[in-house]
Amino acid sequence: MKKRVKTNLEYFVFLIPSLILFVFCVIYPFLSGIHLAFTDWNGIAPTYNYVGLDNFIQLFSDKQVLEPLKNTLIYGFGVTIANNIIALTLASVLSKKFRGQAFFKTIFFIPLSISVVLASFVWRYIFANLLNGITGQSLLGAKSTVLVGIIIISLWNNLGSNTMIYIAGLAGIPKDYEEAAMIDGAGLLQRFRYITIPMLMPSFSICITLTLTSSLREFGLVLAATGGGPAGSSETFALLIYNYMFKYSRAGYAQAVSLVFMVVLVAIGLLLNRYFRNREVEA
Amino acid sequence: MKQNKLGIAGRLYLLIAGIFFLFPFLICLLMAVKSRQDRGGVLSLPDRIHWENFANAIEEANIISSLKNSIIITLACVVIIVFVSATAAYAIGRQYHKRFYRIYEAILIASMMIPFQAVMIPVYKMYRSLDLLNTRTGAVIMISGMAVAYCTIMIIGFVRRIPIELEEAAMIEGAGRFRICFTIVMPLLKPILATVATLQFLSVWNEFNVSILLLQSEEIKTIPMQQYVFFGAYGADYNTAFAAAVITMIPVIIFFLILQRYVVAGMTAGAVKG
Structure with missing residues (x-):
């Protein structure tokens, strides 16, 4: 009995660094932040008043959050759809045998090592000085096209990771499945529909869930590329929260917005997860 | 074919x-x-x-100064993240039958869904009262803390695959728990730890969310922060x-090219049913 207690204690010691760091950086800020959502704190003053549910009531009648909401959804779903379609098609091309395969893979992966600041800087220049011949003015300069511009930067910066995952997923499909289907006379599309897609479900699950939840919370790329402009037409929810805190000194309200934002993101993540879990097949 | x-x-x-x-x-x-x-x-x-x-x-x-900050912060974070995640993963992986460890694992997984914005304001408030704003120490702690959940989860499965008999044998030979962990388990975890370290090196090197919140004064800016200001001005x-x-760009691309296989290994973990 004494020995068991000792063993348990020994294992617990290994957990202590993690507990301290995690509580300090995530648990405590998260829990201590909840009550701020019920205050009128301006982010600077040492004191604040409790205002009950005012912030939440205001949020649901605030016309100012509609535009960022729309932008976040367009950007999030735009990136997710485009990224996954291109990554999957690229992966299936890269899975074939040809000379220069390793070279092309590397080309697609390298932008993953570039920061959002650098990526936006280079693309801002390209949009303004090179592609403006085709698009009239910089994609980032017009309200109607700015989100398309940011989506393109995001694709350049992040496509590599999903491409990697799909390549690994495709490599994991046993060759005899395809061969058997071919012998049975299944065409390319049929094979894709009835073999590739079901067998790739674990990859879809990771790629789609991760791309959607991370792009819905996009912050750095938007801030570096446009700062939310022109005239707020690319302001996302994450940026809105940041602006409420640091620009408009409404920290209490910002915290309320961020909690609602979090609940929505968690719900989307869980729904997607359940959707894909139910569709995974046993290999 | x-x-x-x-x-x-x-x-x-x-x-x-x-x-x-x-x-x-x-x-x-x-x-x-x-x-x-x-x-x-x-x-x-x-x-x-x-x-x-x-x-x-x-x-x-200001490349020299920001390069220095980036190198210090990145190396410190990678060391802390790998150490903290590996030890925690060892404890959780070996005590997987215990409810407490399973709950902690579940909390780690759940925390990955929290957007940084939900803790941004309280973190800023806490850092100001602790005088940690604009310090390298403060940035290192927060960046590491935000990464440990993901990294711990990545490592747990690998710990569980190491046969417990190896540890029991060492136990009989009289080795203590710490020696077993650091001389038997950790060396066997080398591939996944290298993957975690590589991925975290890249992600901390390019870190933006935490840095823009906590590193605002000139002399402690990292490269992305410095460039955010420089490219604007x-x-x-x-x-x-x-x-x-x-x-x-050049150093990080070279780093990436040399350690590409670890990046691929890290990003594709879990993509195929194992």
Whole structure:
């Protein structure tokens, strides 16, 4: 009995660094932040008043959050759809045998090592000085096209990771499945529909869930590329929260917005997860 | 095998995608070596290679100071993240039958869904009252803390795959728990730890969310922070800015190329049913 207690204690010691760091950086800020959502704190003053549910009531009648909401959804779903379609098609091309395969893979992966600041800087220049011949003015300069511009930067910066995952997923499909289907006379599309897609479900699950939840919370790329402009037409929810805190000194309200934002993101993540879990097949 | 050959459409697709991915790098290189007075248009070749752009960039963009900050912060974070995640994963992996450890694992997983914005304001408030704003220590703690959940989860499965008999044998030989962990378990975890370290090196090196919140004074800015300001302010002097971009891109690209297999291993973990 004494020995068991000792063993348990020994294992617990290994957990202590993690507990301290995690509580300090995530648990405590998260829990201590909840009550701020019920205050009128301006982010600077040492004191604040409790205002009950005012912030939440205001949020649901605030016309100012509609535009960022729309932008976040367009950007999030735009990136997710485009990224996954291109990554999957690229992966299936890269899975074939040809000379220069390793070279092309590397080309697609390298932008993953570039920061959002650098990526936006280079693309801002390209949009303004090179592609403006085709698009009239910089994609980032017009309200109607700015989100398309940011989506393109995001694709350049992040496509590599999903491409990697799909390549690994495709490599994991046993060759005899395809061969058997071919012998049975299944065409390319049929094979894709009835073999590739079901067998790739674990990859879809990771790629789609991760791309959607991370792009819905996009912050750095938007801030570096446009700062939310022109005239707020690319302001996302994450940026809105940041602006409420640091620009408009409404920290209490910002915290309320961020909690609602979090609940929505968690719900989307869980729904997607359940959707894909139910569709995974046993290999 | 007919379907394994790359057709003409596939080649064309690769070519277009290849241009899209490579093009920005070519622009960077080209712009970085042109003079400011160059009127030849974006794609024209420079009259000669203007190395002075690089010298200007190093000076004006504060590259030396921000490089120092980036190196210190990144190395410190990677060491802390790997150590903390590996030890926690060891405890959780070996006590997986205990409810307490399972709950902690569930909390770690759940925390990955919290957007940084939900803790941003309280973190800022806490850091101001602890006087940790604008300090390297503060940034290292927070960046590491935000990463441990993901890394711990990555490692747990690998711990569980190491046969417990190895540890029991060492136990009989009289080795203590710490010696077992650091001389038997950790060496066996080397591949996954290398993967975690590589991925975290890249992600901390490019870190933006935490840095913009906590690192605002000039002398402790990391490279992305420095460039966020520099690219905003020096918009007109593109050649110096591009030279700065190239200087900071090269080391991280070389790092990436050397350790590419670890990046691929890390990102594809879980993509195929194991």
